[in-house]
Amino acid sequence: MEYFDNLMMGFSVALTPQNLMFAFIGCVLGTLVGVLPGLGPSAGTALLIPLTFSLPPTGAIIMLAAIYYGSQYGGTITSVLINVPGEASSAVTCFDGYQMAQKGRAGAALAIAAIGSFIGGTIGVMGLVAAAPLTRFALEFGPVEFFALMVLGMTLVSGLSGASMIKSMISATLGLMLGTVGMDPAQGVPRFTFGSMELMEGIGFIPVIMGLFGVSEVLTNAEEKWKPIVTAKMSSLWPTIQDLKESFWPICRGSVIGFVLGLIPGMTGSACSFSAYVTEKKLSKNPEKFGTGMIAGVAGPETANNAHANASYIPLFTLGIPGSATVAILMGAFMMNGLVPGPFLFKEHPDVAWGVIASMYIGNVMLLILNLPLVGIWVKILKVPYSILFAIIMGFMLLGAYATENSAFDIMSMLLFGVVGYLLRKLDIPLAPAVLTLILGPLMEKNLRRSLEMSQGDFSIFLESPIAVGLLITATLVLLLPLLRLLLGLFKEKLAAAE
Amino acid sequence: MTRVHQTASLFIVAFASWVAFEAIKMTYWTSIGPGPGFFPFWLAMLMGGLSAIWFVQLWLRPLPGRAIDMIPSRTGCVRIAALVISAALFGLVLEKIGFSVSMFVFLLFLLVALGRQSVFITLTISLLGSFGVHYLFSHFLKVPLPASAIGFLNNLGL
Numbered sequence: 001m002e003y004f005d006n007l008m009m010g011f012s013v014a015l016t017p018q019n020l021m022f023a024f025i026g027c028v029l030g031t032l033v034g035v036l037p038g039l040g041p042s043a044g045t046a047l048l049i050p051l052t053f054s055l056p057p058t059g060a061i062i063m064l065a066a067i068y069y070g071s072q073y074g075g076t077i078t079s080v081l082i083n084v085p086g087e088a089s090s091a092v093t094c095f096d097g098y099q100m101a102q103k104g105r106a107g108a109a110l111a112i113a114a115i116g117s118f119i120g121g122t123i124g125v126m127g128l129v130a131a132a133p134l135t136r137f138a139l140e141f142g143p144v145e146f147f148a149l150m151v152l153g154m155t156l157v158s159g160l161s162g163a164s165m166i167k168s169m170i171s172a173t174l175g176l177m178l179g180t181v182g183m184d185p186a187q188g189v190p191r192f193t194f195g196s197m198e199l200m201e202g203i204g205f206i207p208v209i210m211g212l213f214g215v216s217e218v219l220t221n222a223e224e225k226w227k228p229i230v231t232a233k234m235s236s237l238w239p240t241i242q243d244l245k246e247s248f249w250p251i252c253r254g255s256v257i258g259f260v261l262g263l264i265p266g267m268t269g270s271a272c273s274f275s276a277y278v279t280e281k282k283l284s285k286n287p288e289k290f291g292t293g294m295i296a297g298v299a300g301p302e303t304a305n306n307a308h309a310n311a312s313y314i315p316l317f318t319l320g321i322p323g324s325a326t327v328a329i330l331m332g333a334f335m336m337n338g339l340v341p342g343p344f345l346f347k348e349h350p351d352v353a354w355g356v357i358a359s360m361y362i363g364n365v366m367l368l369i370l371n372l373p374l375v376g377i378w379v380k381i382l383k384v385p386y387s388i389l390f391a392i393i394m395g396f397m398l399l400g401a402y403a404t405e406n407s408a409f410d411i412m413s414m415l416l417f418g419v420v421g422y423l424l425r426k427l428d429i430p431l432a433p434a435v436l437t438l439i440l441g442p443l444m445e446k447n448l449r450r451s452l453e454m455s456q457g458d459f460s461i462f463l464e465s466p467i468a469v470g471l472l473i474t475a476t477l478v479l480l481l482p483l484l485r486l487l488l489g490l491f492k493e494k495l496a497a498a499e
Numbered sequence: 500m501t502r503v504h505q506t507a508s509l510f511i512v513a514f515a516s517w518v519a520f521e522a523i524k525m526t527y528w529t530s531i532g533p534g535p536g537f538f539p540f541w542l543a544m545l546m547g548g549l550s551a552i553w554f555v556q557l558w559l560r561p562l563p564g565r566a567i568d569m570i571p572s573r574t575g576c577v578r579i580a581a582l583v584i585s586a587a588l589f590g591l592v593l594e595k596i597g598f599s600v601s602m603f604v605f606l607l608f609l610l611v612a613l614g615r616q617s618v619f620i621t622l623t624i625s626l627l628g629s630f631g632v633h634y635l636f637s638h639f640l641k642v643p644l645p646a647s648a649i650g651f652l653n654n655l656g657l
Contacts, residue, residue, distance in 0.1 A: 054641045166553045170511065173546040177518060177539065184535035189525060191535055192518075215586075222582055222613075223575030387614025388624060394582060395606050395628050398589055399598075403642050411590035415583060422579075426569055427507050445538045453532035 010354025026063035030070020041071040042325040043213040050400040057337035062359040076113040089269030089305035092277045096297030108239040116251045116303035118368040123255040124310025125360040134318045135343035143450035148468035150444040152475040153321040157266035159478040167429045175434035179441025198409040206404045207414035215418025247299035254303030262311025265323035276304035325432035500564040508554040515547035581612040597647030603629035
C-alpha cells in the first residue's frame with residue numbers, strides 16, 4: 001500500500017503541466033535521436049543534457065529519461081523504412097520490418113512496433129515499481145558491499161558488452177583512470193592535473209561522454225559514403241486483426257525477455273532484441289519465412305528492446321548501478337543536479353524518484369499516441385542531407401560542451417576524447433565500459449578506501465561480509481566465463497576427434 | 500591489421516607504465532589506509548597487464564585484413580580534418596570573438612566543406628544555429644553564452 005501511495009504521489013508530480021511538457025519534449029527529442037541514423041541514444045542523451053541546465057532537477061531527469069526510452073521508438077522507423085537502424089537495438093527489426101515495407105505494409109509494421117513498444121515499456125516501468133522495496137535491502141549495504149557491487153557491475157558491463165573481454169576491461173580501466181584525475185577526495189592532493197586549474201575538479205563527464213560517443217560517432221560516419229536516403233512507401237497505419245493475433249504472443253514473450261535481461265547490468269538492448277527474434281523464430285511454425293516480412297519478427301524484438309530500456313533503470317534506482325552507457329549518462333545527470341541515484345534516492349527525494357517513474361508511464365502513452373501520426377514528419381527529417389545534419393550536431397555538441405562549465409577547455413577536452421573514441425572504435429574497443437566506470441570510478445575508490453580504513457588496511461574485510469563474498473564470487477565467475485567457454489570448446493573438439 | 504592492434508596494445512602498456520610511475524610518486528599508503536597513489540597505481544598495473552595479454556593474444560591468433568583498410572578514403576580524411584580542425588579553432592576563438600560570430604563562421608564553413616547546399620539553406624542554418632541559438636539560450640533557457648571581447652563586436656551586442 002505504501003508503494004501505491006508513493007506511486008500516486010509520483011503521478012501528482014509527473015502530471016503537473018510543467019513536467020508533462022518536459023516529458024513531451026523528451027519523447028519528441030528521443031524519437032528524433034532514434035530516427036537519425038548515426039546518432040545513438042547515448043550520444044543523443046549526452047548531447048541534449050545542456051537543454052536541461054536551467055530546469056528543476058525532477059524536470060531535467062524526466063526529460064532525459066524520456067529521451068532514452070523515446071529513442072527506442074524512433075530507431076524502429078528507420079529500420080522499417082530505409083533498412084538502416086536508427087540505434088543498435090533496432091537492427092534486428094530490419095530483417096522483417098523492411099521486408100514488410102517492401103510489400104507495402106510499412107504502416108502495419110510501425111503500428112505493431114509502437115504497440116509492442118508501449119506494452120514492453122509499460123511492463124518495464126511496472127517492474128521498476130515492484131522492485132522499489134528492494135531498496136530496503138540495499139540500505140543495509142556498507143562501503144564493503146558497495147565496493148563489491150561496483151566490481152560486479154563493472155565486470156558485468158565488460159563481460160556482456162559483446163566485445164572481447166580483454167578489450168572491454170581495458171576500456172573499463174581507462175574510465176576508472178579518468179575518474180582519478182583531479183583533487184584526491186580524502187587528502188586534497190592533486191592527481192594527474194599537470195598544474196591545470198581546470199583539471200583540479202576532475203575531467204568533466206559531459207565533455208568526455210560527448211567526445212567518446214558523439215564526436216567519435218560523427219567522425220566515424222564522416223568517413224563513410226553518404227548516399228541520399230530513399231524511404232519505402234507508407235501504407236495505412238492500421239494493422240489487421242490477423243496482424244494483432246499473430247503479434248499477441250511475440251509481444252508477451254518480448255516483454256518477459258526484455259524485462260529479465262534489462263535487470264542485468266551490461267546486457268545490451270541489441271542482445272535483448274536479438275534474443276527475442278531468435279525465440280520467435282524457434283517457436284514459429286514457419287521459421288523459414290522469417291526474414292521475408294513476418295510480423296512476429298517485428299513485434300517480439302521491438303517489445304523486448306523497450307522493456308529492456310525501462311527495466312534497465314531498476315539497477316540504477318535500487319542499487320545505484322547503471323546497467324548501460326545511456327543509463328550511466330543519466331546517472332551523471334542525476335549527480336549534476338545534486339541527486340545520488342540508488343536506495344537513498346527513494347528515502348531522501350521520493351518526489352524525484354516516484355515522479356520520474358510515474359512520468360515513464362505517461363511518456364509511454366505519449367509515445368504511442370504521438371508516434372503513429374508523426375511518422376510522416378520523421379520520414380521528412382530523414383531526408384535531410386548528412387552534411388547539414390552533422391554540421392548541426394557538431395555545432396550543438398560544441399555548445400553543450402562549453403555551456404556545462406562555461407569553459408573553452410571543455411571543448412578541447414571533448415575534441416580530444418572524440419579523437420580517442422574514434423581510434424578506440426577503429427580498434428573495436430567498446431566505449432560503454434569506459435563511460436560506466438568514469439561515473440562509478442570515484443564512488444568505487446571512495447568505498448574501497450573507506451573499507452580499508454575500517455579494517456586498518458586488512459583486505460580480508462572483503463571476505464567477512466557474506467553479501468560482498470557472494471558479489472565478488474559472481475564477478476569472478478563473469479570474468480572467468482570466456483576462459484570456461486574456451487576450455488569447453490577445446491574439450492568438445494577433443495571429444496569429436498576421439499570419436 | 501594485427502600490426503596496428505599490436506602497436507596500440509604497446510602504446511597502452513606505455514601509457515599505463517607512465518600512470519604507474521606518476522602514481523607511485525604520490526603517497527601510496529598512509530597511517531589510516533590507502534593514499535592517493537594506491538588506486539591509480541593498481542589501475543595502471545591492471546591496464547598494463549590487460550594490454551600485454553591483448554598483445555600476446557594477437558601474436559597467437561593474428562587478425563585477418565590489411566592495415567590499409569582501417570584508413571578512411573580521401574574524402575573521409577578531408578571531412579574528418581574539416582570537422583576536427585574547425586571545432587578546435589572554434590574552441591580557440593570562442594571567448595575572443597563571442598559565441599554568435601564564431602558559431603556562424605563554424606557552421607558556414609562546415610556546411611560548405613561537408614557538402615554543397617544552396618546559399619539560402621547555408622545562410623539560414625548558419626544564422627539560426629548561431630544568432631538564433633544565442634538568443635534562445637540567453638533569453639529562454641537562461642544559459643549565458645560568451646559575448647565578444649572585441650570592442651566593436653561587443654558594442655553590436657555580439
